[in-house]
Amino acid sequence: MDSLAPMINGFGVVLEPTNLLYCLIGVVIGMLVGVLPGLGPAATIAILLPLTFGIEPVTAIIMLAGIFYGAQYGGTITSVLLRLPGEASSVVTVFDGHVMARQGRAGTALGIAAIGSFVGGTVSIVALSVVAPLVAGFALSFGPPEYTVLALLGILLVATVGNGGRVKALVAAGLGLLLATVGRDTFTGAERFTFDSLALADGLDFVPIAMGLFGIGEILHNLEQRHRAVSGAVKVTNTWPSRSDLRQSSGAIARGSVLGFVLGILPGGGATLASMASYALEKRRSRTPERFGRGAVEGVAAPETANNAAATSSFIPLLTLGIPANATMAVIFGALLIQGVPPGPQLVSQEPELFWGVINSMYIGNILLLIMSIPLVGLFVRILRIRPAILAPITVLITLVGVYTVRNSVFDIVLVVVFGALGYLMKKFGFEPGPLVLAFVLGSLLESSLRRSLLLFDGDALGFATRPISGTLLLLLLVVVLLPVARMLWSRRTAPADREKTRTGA
Amino acid sequence: MGPGPAKRTAPEAGEASGGAPAPDGPGAPDGPEGPGPAAAPPGPPAGADPVQDAEPGFEEAPEPPRPRTNTAVALVVTAFGAVGCLGSWSLGPGTPAEPAAGTWPLVVCAVITVLGCVLLGTARRTADTEAFSAASWKILAGIGTMAGFIALIGTIGFEIPSALLAFVWLRFLGGESWRLSAVASVLIVAAFYAVFVGLLSVPIPHLF
Numbered sequence: 226m227d228s229l230a231p232m233i234n235g236f237g238v239v240l241e242p243t244n245l246l247y248c249l250i251g252v253v254i255g256m257l258v259g260v261l262p263g264l265g266p267a268a269t270i271a272i273l274l275p276l277t278f279g280i281e282p283v284t285a286i287i288m289l290a291g292i293f294y295g296a297q298y299g300g301t302i303t304s305v306l307l308r309l310p311g312e313a314s315s316v317v318t319v320f321d322g323h324v325m326a327r328q329g330r331a332g333t334a335l336g337i338a339a340i341g342s343f344v345g346g347t348v349s350i351v352a353l354s355v356v357a358p359l360v361a362g363f364a365l366s367f368g369p370p371e372y373t374v375l376a377l378l379g380i381l382l383v384a385t386v387g388n389g390g391r392v393k394a395l396v397a398a399g400l401g402l403l404l405a406t407v408g409r410d411t412f413t414g415a416e417r418f419t420f421d422s423l424a425l426a427d428g429l430d431f432v433p434i435a436m437g438l439f440g441i442g443e444i445l446h447n448l449e450q451r452h453r454a455v456s457g458a459v460k461v462t463n464t465w466p467s468r469s470d471l472r473q474s475s476g477a478i479a480r481g482s483v484l485g486f487v488l489g490i491l492p493g494g495g496a497t498l499a500s501m502a503s504y505a506l507e508k509r510r511s512r513t514p515e516r517f518g519r520g521a522v523e524g525v526a527a528p529e530t531a532n533n534a535a536a537t538s539s540f541i542p543l544l545t546l547g548i549p550a551n552a553t554m555a556v557i558f559g560a561l562l563i564q565g566v567p568p569g570p571q572l573v574s575q576e577p578e579l580f581w582g583v584i585n586s587m588y589i590g591n592i593l594l595l596i597m598s599i600p601l602v603g604l605f606v607r608i609l610r611i612r613p614a615i616l617a618p619i620t621v622l623i624t625l626v627g628v629y630t631v632r633n634s635v636f637d638i639v640l641v642v643v644f645g646a647l648g649y650l651m652k653k654f655g656f657e658p659g660p661l662v663l664a665f666v667l668g669s670l671l672e673s674s675l676r677r678s679l680l681l682f683d684g685d686a687l688g689f690a691t692r693p694i695s696g697t698l699l700l701l702l703l704v705v706v707l708l709p710v711a712r713m714l715w716s717r718r719t720a721p722a723d724r725e726k727t728r729t730g731a
Numbered sequence: 732m733g734p735g736p737a738k739r740t741a742p743e744a745g746e747a748s749g750g751a752p753a754p755d756g757p758g759a760p761d762g763p764e765g766p767g768p769a770a771a772p773p774g775p776p777a778g779a780d781p782v783q784d785a786e787p788g789f790e791e792a793p794e795p796p797r798p799r800t801n802t803a804v805a806l807v808v809t810a811f812g813a814v815g816c817l818g819s820w821s822l823g824p825g826t827p828a829e830p831a832a833g834t835w836p837l838v839v840c841a842v843i844t845v846l847g848c849v850l851l852g853t854a855r856r857t858a859d860t861e862a863f864s865a866a867s868w869k870i871l872a873g874i875g876t877m878a879g880f881i882a883l884i885g886t887i888g889f890e891i892p893s894a895l896l897a898f899v900w901l902r903f904l905g906g907e908s909w910r911l912s913a914v915a916s917v918l919i920v921a922a923f924y925a926v927f928v929g930l931l932s933v934p935i936p937h938l939f
Contacts, residue, residue: 392853393859396808410832415823448873613905614901615915626923638880642881645874646874652861654804679828684828
C-alpha cells in the first residue's frame with residue numbers, strides 16, 4: 226500500500242507539541258462537556274468555533290475531534306455514578322451502569338467502559354485508516370449527479386434516523402436548504418431573499434447559525450428545566466475490572482466495536498444509535514437476558530464500546546465524501562470550510578498532513594482519555610457541583626463575544642440571538658435543529674450539483690438513473706423514502722387505534 | 732399559558748424508552764400563544780427543588796397530544812412554504828433544462844408546503860411539542876438581555892452590557908443570591924477582559 230508513508234508522516238504531525246497540547250485540551254473539554262448534562266458536543270464545538278480561527282487547520286480539527294470523542298467518555302461517568310446521562314449516547318449505559326454502582330461495583334463499570342471505549346475507538350481508527358482512502362479514491366470519479374444524490378441521501382438519512390418526528394425533521398432540513406440560498410446566486414448573480422439588506426447580500430454565515438441554534442438555543446431550552454442539584458456521589462474503588470468481568474465482556478466489546486463502526490459510517494447513525502443497537506444486540510444474544518438492567522457488565526461494555534467506535538467512524542463520510550454524517554460532523558465541516566479546507570475526496574491526496582494528522586491524533590486522544598478517565602473521576606464528579614445557573618451566563622457571553630470576533634460584526638451577534646430564539650422554539654415544537662444545520666452546510670453543494678447535472682442532462686431528470694453510481698444511490702434514496710411510508714401504512718392497517726407515527730422506531 | 736403538565740425532559744434522551752405509545756385521550760387544551768411575561772410569577776429559585784427533576788429523561792411520561800398547538804405549527808410551516816414559493820417564483824422559476832435563480836428555492840419551498848400539509852393531517856395524533864411552563868418567562872427575559880447587549884455594545888463597549896447580562900442571568904434567571912450574583916458578574920467580565928482584550932487583543936468594542 227503506497228498510502229503508508231503519508232500515514233506515518235501523520236504521526237509526525239500529531240507528535241508536534243502544539244498538536245499534542247490541543248489534542249489534550251480537546252479531550253479534556255470533551256470530557257467536561259460529556260460530564261455536564263445540557264450542552265452536547267455539537268453545541269460546544271459550535272461555541273468554540275471562533276477560537277479555532279487563529280490556529281492551524283490540523284491543530285483546530287484535532288482539538289474539535291477530541292471534544293467529540295472525549296464527550297463519549299465523559300458521558301459515561303455521570304450515567305454510572307449519578308444516573309444522569311451527560312450525553313444522549315450514554316443513556317443506555319444508565320440501565321446497567323448505575324445498578325452496578327449501587328451494588329458497589331462503580332469502579333468496575335467505569336473501568337470496563339473506559340477499556341471498551343478505548344478498544345472500540347482504536348479498532349475504529351484502524352478500520353478508518355484502511356477504509357477512508359479507498360472510499361476517497363472511489364469518490365474521486367464522482368461528478369455533479371453523484372453529489373446531488375449523495376447530498377440528498379445524507380440529508381434524508383439524518384432527518385429520518387434522528388430523534389423526533391420525521392416530517393418535522395424534513396421541514397427543518399428544508400429550512401436549512403432555503404437559508405443556504407440567501408444571498409447572491411453564484412450562477413446568475415441574482416440576489417435571493419436578501420430583502421435589500423446589504424448584510425445579507427453575501428449570504429448567511431455558518432458560524433452564527435450553528436452557534437445560535439446549538440449554543441443559545443440549548444441554553445435557553447435548559448433555562449426552563451431545573452437540573453437536579455448533585456449530591457453525594459458514589460464512592461469509586463477498584464477501577465480495574467476483574468479477570469472474569471473482562472472475560473464476560475470481551476465478546477460484547479468485540480461486537481460493539483464492529484457494530485459501532487458500521488453504524489457510525491451511515492449518515493444519521495452516529496454514537497447514540499450505535500449504543501442503543503449494541504445494547505439491544507447483547508441483550509438478545511445473551512443466554513441470561515434477565516441479568517440486563519440488574520447490573521450486567523456487558524450492558525455497560527457494549528454501548529460504551531459502540532458509541533466510541535461510531536463517533537470515530539462517523540468521520541469517514543466527512544473526510545472522504547465531504548458529506549457530514551450527523552450534526553456534530555456538520556459543525557466540523559463548517560470548521561474545515563472556515564479554515565479554507567473543503568472536505569471531500571481530494572482531501573486524502575491534497576492535504577495528507579491534515580487527513581492523517583487528524584486520524585492519528587485519535588490514537589493519542591484515546592490513550593489520553595484512558596489514562597485520565599479513571600484517576601480523574603472524582604474531579605469530574607466535583608465539577609458537576611458547579612450550578613448550571615452560573616455556567617449559563619458564561620456560555621452566553623462566550624457565544625456573543627465569540628461570534629463578534631469572527632468577522633467583527635454586530636450583525637452576526639444579532640444573527641446568533643435570532644437563531645438562538647429559533648432553536649429554542651424548534652425544540653419546543655418538536656423540530657430538531659440538527660437537520661437544519663446539516664442541510665444548510667450541504668445546501669450550496671446540493672444546489673450547484675443539481676443545476677450542473679440538469680444542464681448536463683439537458684433538463685432530463687432521468688439522467689440521474691442512467692449513470693451507474695448515481696443510479697444506485699438513487700435506488701437507496703427511494704428505499705429510504707418509501708420504507709417509512711410503507712411501514713406507516715402497514716401499521717395503520719394493523720393497529721389503527723394504537724399509533725404514534727411521528728416517533729421514529731429506529 | 733396552558734394548563735399542560737410541567738414538562739421535564741433531558742433533550743435527545745426520549746428515544747431510549749422505545750417510544751411509549753401516546754394515550755389517545757383528549758389533549759389538554761393548549762393554545763399556541765407564546766409565553767405571556769405578565770401572567771407568570773417568577774418561579775422558585777432553580778436548584779432549590781431537587782424533587783422536580785428527580786427522574787432522568789429516559790423515563791419521561793408521554794406527552795399528551797396538543798391538537799391546537801400542532802395545527803398552529805403546521806399552519807405556520809405551510810404558510811411559510813407558500814410565501815417562499817411566491818418569493819421563489821418572482822426570482823424566475825426557470826425550466827429543468829435551464830434552471831434559474833428561483834428554481835431550487837421553488838422546489839424546496841414546494842416540499843416545505845407539502846410537508847406542512849402532512850403535519851396538518853397528523854396534528855391530532857402527534858405528541859412531540861412541549862407546553863410552555865411557568866418558567867417560560869425566563870426565555871423572554873434571557874432574549875431581552877441579549878437584545879440589550881446588542882443595543883449597547885456598539886456605543887459603550889462590552890463591559891457594562893456583559894456585567895448586566897451576567898447579573899440578570901445569575902440573580903433572576905438562576906436564582907443565585909444578590910451577593911454572589913454581583914461578585915460573579917464582575918469577576919466574569921474581568922476574566923473576559925483579560926482573555927479577549929488582554930491575551931487575544933480582539934478588536935471588540937471596550938470602554939477601558
